[in-house]
Amino acid sequence: MTATSEQTPSPGEATGQPLVVLERVNKHFGDLHVLQDIDLSIASGEVVVILGPSGSGKSTLCRTINRLEGIDSGRILLDGQALPAEGRALARLRSDVGMVFQSFNLFAHKTVLENVTLGPIKVRKQAAKVAQDSAMALLERVGVANQAGKYPAQLSGGQQQRVAIARALAMQPKVMLFDEPTSALDPEMINEVLDVMSTLAKDGMTMVVVTHEMGFARRAADRVVFMDGGRIIEQAPPEKFFTDAQTDRAKDFLSKILTH
Amino acid sequence: MDVVVENLPLFLEGFWTTLRLAVFSGALALVLGTLLGACRVSPIPPLRGLGTVYVELARNTPLTVVFFFVVFVTPQLGLRLPFFPSAVIALTIYTAAFVCEAVRSGINSVGVGQAEAARSIGLSFNQSLRNVILPQAVRTVVPPLINIFIALTKNTSVAGGFFVAELFNVGRRLTNGHATAVTPILIGVAVFYLLITVPSGLLAGRLERKVAIAR
Ligand SMILES: Nc1ncnc2c1ncn2[C@@H]1O[C@H](COP(=O)(O)OP(=O)(O)OP(=O)(O)O)[C@@H](O)[C@H]1O
Ligand SMILES: [Mg+2]
Numbered sequence: 183m184t185a186t187s188e189q190t191p192s193p194g195e196a197t198g199q200p201l202v203v204l205e206r207v208n209k210h211f212g213d214l215h216v217l218q219d220i221d222l223s224i225a226s227g228e229v230v231v232i233l234g235p236s237g238s239g240k241s242t243l244c245r246t247i248n249r250l251e252g253i254d255s256g257r258i259l260l261d262g263q264a265l266p267a268e269g270r271a272l273a274r275l276r277s278d279v280g281m282v283f284q285s286f287n288l289f290a291h292k293t294v295l296e297n298v299t300l301g302p303i304k305v306r307k308q309a310a311k312v313a314q315d316s317a318m319a320l321l322e323r324v325g326v327a328n329q330a331g332k333y334p335a336q337l338s339g340g341q342q343q344r345v346a347i348a349r350a351l352a353m354q355p356k357v358m359l360f361d362e363p364t365s366a367l368d369p370e371m372i373n374e375v376l377d378v379m380s381t382l383a384k385d386g387m388t389m390v391v392v393t394h395e396m397g398f399a400r401r402a403a404d405r406v407v408f409m410d411g412g413r414i415i416e417q418a419p420p421e422k423f424f425t426d427a428q429t430d431r432a433k434d435f436l437s438k439i440l441t442h
Numbered sequence: 443m444d445v446v447v448e449n450l451p452l453f454l455e456g457f458w459t460t461l462r463l464a465v466f467s468g469a470l471a472l473v474l475g476t477l478l479g480a481c482r483v484s485p486i487p488p489l490r491g492l493g494t495v496y497v498e499l500a501r502n503t504p505l506t507v508v509f510f511f512v513v514f515v516t517p518q519l520g521l522r523l524p525f526f527p528s529a530v531i532a533l534t535i536y537t538a539a540f541v542c543e544a545v546r547s548g549i550n551s552v553g554v555g556q557a558e559a560a561r562s563i564g565l566s567f568n569q570s571l572r573n574v575i576l577p578q579a580v581r582t583v584v585p586p587l588i589n590i591f592i593a594l595t596k597n598t599s600v601a602g603g604f605f606v607a608e609l610f611n612v613g614r615r616l617t618n619g620h621a622t623a624v625t626p627i628l629i630g631v632a633v634f635y636l637l638i639t640v641p642s643g644l645l646a647g648r649l650e651r652k653v654a655i656a657r
Contacts (some may be wrong), residue, residue, distance in 0.1 A: 248562055268485045270566060277564025287559035291578050300573060301563035348558075353563055 195370040197203070200261060201388050202247060202357055203228040206393030207256035216242045217253070218412040224357070229389045231399040232408035235435055236288040240392040241282030243409065244361045247390065261356060277305050280358040284365050288334035288349070294321065295330040298349045300401060305353065320348040324378050339354075344378055357388040364395060396439065400424060408432045444555075444622040446630035449616055456612030457634045463598040463608055464638065467533035468591050472535060475541020482546045485567055493542065501537035505600050508532045514602045528603035533594060540590045548583030549575055588646035592639045609634050623646075 202224040209217040215237045224230055232240045235256045245251040246258060249265050249272060258265045260279065266272045288297050294439035302308040321327040325345040326337070331364055343363055350358060360379065364372040376398050383389055383402040393399065396418075399406055399420050406423040408416045408431075416423070416432045446453065469611035500508070512532040513525065523531070552575050560570035602611030613631035617624045 199597050250558055250562065263617065268567075273561070273564050273566045273569075277563075281559075281561070281562035283555060283559065285555055287553075287555035289559065289574055303563070304573060305564040349559075349563065421518055 187299045191360065200259075201226060201227070201228075201261055202390070203257075203259040204243075204246070205257040205259075205260060207246065207253050209246065209251065209253045216412050217246065219413060220256070222414065224388060224390065226356075226388055227386045228404045229383045229387075229402055230405050230407055231403040232390065232392045232407045232409060233394075233435070234398065234415075238409040240409055241361050241413045244359050244390060244392050247359055248276050248281055249359075250281070254413045273305070277301065277353050278353035278356045280347075280357065281354060282346050282350055282363045283354065284362040286334070286339070286366070288342055288346055289333055293331055293333055294326065294337070294345050297298045297334070297345060298352045301349065301353050317348070317352055320351050321345070323351075324348045326411070338371060340374045343367065343371075343375045347375075347378055347382075351382075358389065360389065360391040360393065362391065362392050362394070385402070389412070394439070396424070408435065410435070445616065445620050445627055449612075452612050453614070453630060453634060455573055456607060456609040457609040457630075457637070459606065460595070460598050460610075460634070461638065463526075463533060463601055463606070464591070464595045465599070466530045467537060468538075468594055470530065471533040471537035471541050471590075471594070472536040474546050477540060478542035479545030479549065480571060480600070482542060483549050483571075497539045497542050500542075503536075505532070505536050505597055506603070508536050509546060509600055509604050525601075525605045529604060529606045530587070532596060532604075533601070533655050536597070537590060537594050540593070541587065543582055544586040544590060545579070548579035551582045552578045567640070585646045585650040588649070592642050592646075595635065595638045599657075 202222075207220040210429050216278050220243060222230075222243075227338070232243065234240050247260075249258075255383055258319050260275060263275070265275060288294075289300065290354075292300065295314065295317055298320060299308075299310070301312040302313040302316070303310060306313075313326040318327055318330065321330055324347055326341050326344050326348070326392040329337055329341060329345070339347065347358075349380070350425065353439075363379070363417055367375065372395070376395060379389070379391070379398065380402045391398070391403070402419045405417055405422075406420050407414055408423065408429075410431050416427065416429045419428075423432070427436055460639065471530070478493050478496055478511050481489040484490055484493075509532040511530070512535070513528045516528075518522070549571075556574055557570055560574040561567075565573065598608055599610035602614065604609075613627050616627050620627065627657050
């Protein structure tokens with residue numbers, strides 16, 4: 183967790199071997215230029231929180247990292263390898279990138295346990311018994327082991343999101359992406375999910391987190407990346423960003439979210 | 443009604459042929475249509491194109507023309523088949539287009555989030571389809587599929603015009619010999635069709651209600 187010190191390395195040229203690299207990434211939705219010359223390099227074990235106003239491209243950025251969204255130009259490297267186009271190679275690469283969605287997206291027709299074992303069995307070709315044992319251990323870790331036999335619809339939002347985290351972790355990913363993991367939750371359930379994420383961060387998982395939870399950003403992030411209008415405007419360690427933002431747009435954003 | 447009772451064995455034979463036409467073509471169309479439906483949602487553009495072209499061609503060609511092609515044109519290409527298999531092929535080609543569209547809308551009824559979650563744990567397109575999307579799509583797809591089967595059952599009558607001795611063909615031949623009894627013969631024919639289509643329709647209705655409740 184020493185990857186980013188006070189001196190944030192210049193984008194694309196991080197020290198050592200960065201785990202995730204985006205180089206001059208551009209993406210359009212029709213006429214809308216959602217990602218504009220994005221350069222971002224994430225070290226192994228680093229926790230990066232992405233902040234920015236609605237529509238600034240945070241989700242899109244997150245989703246390009248496992249190629250749920252393709253890009254128009256530029257390069258994305260994962261562990262030194264370029265993201266392949268569609269096909270087997272892409273599927274293999276995706277299995278190394280865990281993704282947690284705002285709306286959980288648990289497989290509705292499968293039990294909690296089956297949700298967690300599906301990937302290990304089908305993708306990693308683990309024996310069912312082995313997959314179930316490690317799935318139970320993961321469910322234990324996120325505190326929902328007693329729900330293993332239930333269907334997603336029978337669980338609370340907070341429980342579902344913790345299962346979704348377990349499902350992603352079951353693939354033993356190199357990096358975890360979270361796109362507003364607590365935005366669809368009732369307030370009293372937000373903390374149970376953030377706690378799981380904080381523990382994950384402490385354990386050294388590389389994480390990219392889009393969130394509006396400033397407390398989490400302060401507590402768990404190594405670096406805050408602020409986006410606006412499809413560009414990265416500013417990046418800094420959290421305490422610096424929150425107390426001493428450099429750009430007007432970041433200051434403006436902070437004044438809005440910190441006052442209400 | 444005497445004509446019907448007297449010729450009951452003939453009617454039953456026709457009914458049996460109609461049922462076989464419907465079941466064989468239905469089963470084959472289900473397989474072909476599901477494959478085409480998978481093509482329609484595939485990430486590979488040529489496969490999507492293939493699916494689209496097939497559906498547009500098959501769905502917009504009158505069934506009689508499809509029959510005409512299979513029964514009269516393929517023999518000229520050196521592929522000579524008896525009339526019954528030819529009829530099954532023609533009905534399959536035509537019906538698969540409708541199955542494809544039903545399967546596609548079933549797949550689309552499963553939220554995109556499910557497919558994205560499946561892909562992000564590293565499942566391939568085929569694995570996502572098999573393990574995540576299709577099992578959930580089945581619930582919405584079964585009632586329309588039964589309606590397609592009902593339409594198929596009625597469409598089998600076209601085979602009667604192409605030398606297959608199914609129900610309609612039997613009825614038509616009987617009316618030739620019994621000009622005064624056309625009405626009872628046609629009623630007889632209709633009743634036999636209803637024996638297949640009415641129970642199917644009831645089943646579709648029940649499943650539809652069940653799916654609606656489970657939602
Ligand atoms: N599939 C799409 N097709 C067209 N436009 C899209 C699509 N997805 C996103 N957009 C547009 O791209 C822009 C960036 O979207 P994105 O979801 O990345 O923003 P965001 O920063 O995550 O916003 P929010 O905080 O509201 O989630 C928005 O203007 C959005 O309307
Ligand atoms: Mg978003």
